[in-house]
Amino acid sequence: xxxxKSLMIRNMKKKPLKIISxxxxxxxxxxxxxxxxxxxxxxNDFDPDSVKTYRRNFGDHIVLxxxxxxxxxxxxxxxxxxxxxxxxxxxxxxxxxxxVDDSRNKLYKQMLRVxxxxxxxxxxxxxxxGILTLGKGAVMQKIIKDFKSIGYKVDYKLLNAADYGVPQxxxxxxxxxxxLGLDNQFPxxxxxxxxxxxxxxxxxxxxxxxxxxxxxxxSKAPLTNKVFYSNNRVIHNHVGDTNVHDEFWGRKYPVDxxxxxxxxxxxxxxxxxxxxxxxxxxxxxHTAGHWFRKDNNSGSIPNxxxxxxxxxxxxxxNKYDKQVTTLVKKxxxxxxxxxxxxxxxxSDTLTATSPEIHVNLKRRLSVRECAILQxxxxxxxxxxxxxxxxxxxxxxxxxxxxxxxxAKEIKxxxxxxxxxxxx
Numbered sequence: 001x002x003x004x005k006s007l008m009i010r011n012m013k014k015k016p017l018k019i020i021s022x023x024x025x026x027x028x029x030x031x032x033x034x035x036x037x038x039x040x041x042x043x044n045d046f047d048p049d050s051v052k053t054y055r056r057n058f059g060d061h062i063v064l065x066x067x068x069x070x071x072x073x074x075x076x077x078x079x080x081x082x083x084x085x086x087x088x089x090x091x092x093x094x095x096x097x098x099x100v101d102d103s104r105n106k107l108y109k110q111m112l113r114v115x116x117x118x119x120x121x122x123x124x125x126x127x128x129x130g131i132l133t134l135g136k137g138a139v140m141q142k143i144i145k146d147f148k149s150i151g152y153k154v155d156y157k158l159l160n161a162a163d164y165g166v167p168q169x170x171x172x173x174x175x176x177x178x179x180l181g182l183d184n185q186f187p188x189x190x191x192x193x194x195x196x197x198x199x200x201x202x203x204x205x206x207x208x209x210x211x212x213x214x215x216x217x218x219s220k221a222p223l224t225n226k227v228f229y230s231n232n233r234v235i236h237n238h239v240g241d242t243n244v245h246d247e248f249w250g251r252k253y254p255v256d257x258x259x260x261x262x263x264x265x266x267x268x269x270x271x272x273x274x275x276x277x278x279x280x281x282x283x284x285x286h287t288a289g290h291w292f293r294k295d296n297n298s299g300s301i302p303n304x305x306x307x308x309x310x311x312x313x314x315x316x317x318n319k320y321d322k323q324v325t326t327l328v329k330k331x332x333x334x335x336x337x338x339x340x341x342x343x344x345x346x347s348d349t350l351t352a353t354s355p356e357i358h359v360n361l362k363r364r365l366s367v368r369e370c371a372i373l374q375x376x377x378x379x380x381x382x383x384x385x386x387x388x389x390x391x392x393x394x395x396x397x398x399x400x401x402x403x404x405x406x407a408k409e410i411k412x413x414x415x416x417x418x419x420x421x422x423x
Contacts, residue, residue, distance in 0.1 A: 016037060017037070017038050017039065017080040017081065017411060017414060018038070018041045018080050018081075019040055020041055020043070020083075020120070021042070021043035021044070022044055022114060023044070023067070023084045023085055023086050023107070023111075024043040024045045024050070024054060024062060024084075025050045025085070025397055026053040026057075026393040026394065026396075026397055027053070027058055028376070028398040028399060028400050029124075029126065029397075030058065030083070030403075031058075031376070031377075032401065032403020032404035032405075032407055033083060033403060033404070035404045036404050036407035036411055037407075037411060038080075038081065040058065041061065041079060042061055042076050042079075043058070043063070044064075044065065045062065045064065046065060046067070048064060049384040049389045049390075049393065050393050050396075052383035052384070053381075053382050053390075053393055068110055072117040072118065075118065078118075079118055079120045081122045081410060081414075082114055082120045082122075082123045082124075084111050084123075084125055084126075085127065085396075086107045108125065108143055108146075109146070111125060112146055112147065112150065115150065116150045121180055121414055122180075122410050122413075123177045124406060124410065125174070125175040126172055126174055128173070129158055131143075132173060140156070140173075147175070151179050152179050153182070153183075153184065154176070155175075155177075156176070157173070157174055157186045158171055158173050159173075159186070161346075161401075162209075162346040163189045163191050164189065164190055164191065164401065164405050165191050165375075166399040166401050167208075167211055167347060167375075168347045168348075168373045168374065168399065169346045169347065169349060172402075176406075178413070180413070180414070185413060186409065187406055189205065191206045191209065192205040192206075192207070193207075193208055194207050208346050210344050210346060211341055212343045214372050215369040217230055218230060218235070218366070218368065219359075220360075221235070221238060223238055223239055223240055223242070224239070233378050235378065236381045237367040237371065237381060238368045239387040240364050240365060240369075240387055240391075241355075241363065241387070241388075242364075243364070244361060244364060250327060251323065251324070252326045253322065253323045254323070255301055255320070257294060260301050260320060261291070261292060261293065261294045262294075263319065264310070267314040267315070268292060271315060273314065275289040275292055281309075290386065291310070301324060302324065304325040304327065307324045308325070339357065340359060341356040341357065341359055341365060343359045350370050350374060350395045352392040352395035352396045353391075355369075366387075367382055367390040371394055374399050375399050375401040375402075376394070
């Protein structure tokens, strides 16, 4: 009897817990759970670039599509946990037009639908701090009530990623529910702002990790699409925006990207040159191809220097020269876009829009620097039509390390419950 019970306990410890991931994005929360020992059965997102990134780093178990149109019988059964950072644009305190009636605020009901049918032991949902005050708290109370109504004990907590070893001051709400009759446990704080006031508690905590400590080694590295080595690390995706001033050079005349695309495609076909050859000519990687595409508005118009280089390469006429190459100084419209990154503290919250200006004042934070501040590992490579798409994926992600710490608490509780049953 005792031998059989011992084998049962060992098997429970070895068997990986299974998860379904909704609104997976590039996979920040998924990677945290994977690092904690979970196995991802199935994932979903509707953004093509995010799905490309996910597939490259995790595998083909992610489905591209609108969750509202995917039936639960097309998802695997018996997940231990369902996770998801349901879209938060409607909840964000950065969105001044937020509303209780914003259609994006109801996507949590898709998560509710999956959980009701699949009956996981636990679920984890993540959202912005603004969800707590939307509708004077009514929205949050509605969400909690709905999850409780399908049999879950539900708790939520506002966590600051910097307090858990992430080099970023990012405050997010985590909603945890279980149907095992257990108290929901959140990870214990491990880091804090250095304090002159000594207590037993803060003596046990490490100091917050600063932006400089996390990404300072890349300060002098030039932006490039190519893989390189720095500080004994292999660096991917060190690309970004060099527009850092309150004024910038913008096109004087309106230009239709679709017209430019058709024009360039026609001349490239005449010249008999592939997009790969164009990339090689300019020394780009998967960049020049976007001059010849207009699907999903993911195409781009060459800058004046690239336009002139293309003209030499393809031999096109002067039809669009004036519109594409005539620049004038324009004012940047939003003050937030002029913020300079913190250096001796954790960074400010990374957003899905333009990243902050690097303290060297020569450029904005690169894709890789933002990824590091979100605790993605160096070998996690982002895919995307533009570096702005990659920045968006990173800004929308859950910090990997914070997700891992949440996952470890849940794993501990599930295993302890299983062991008690086995005993």
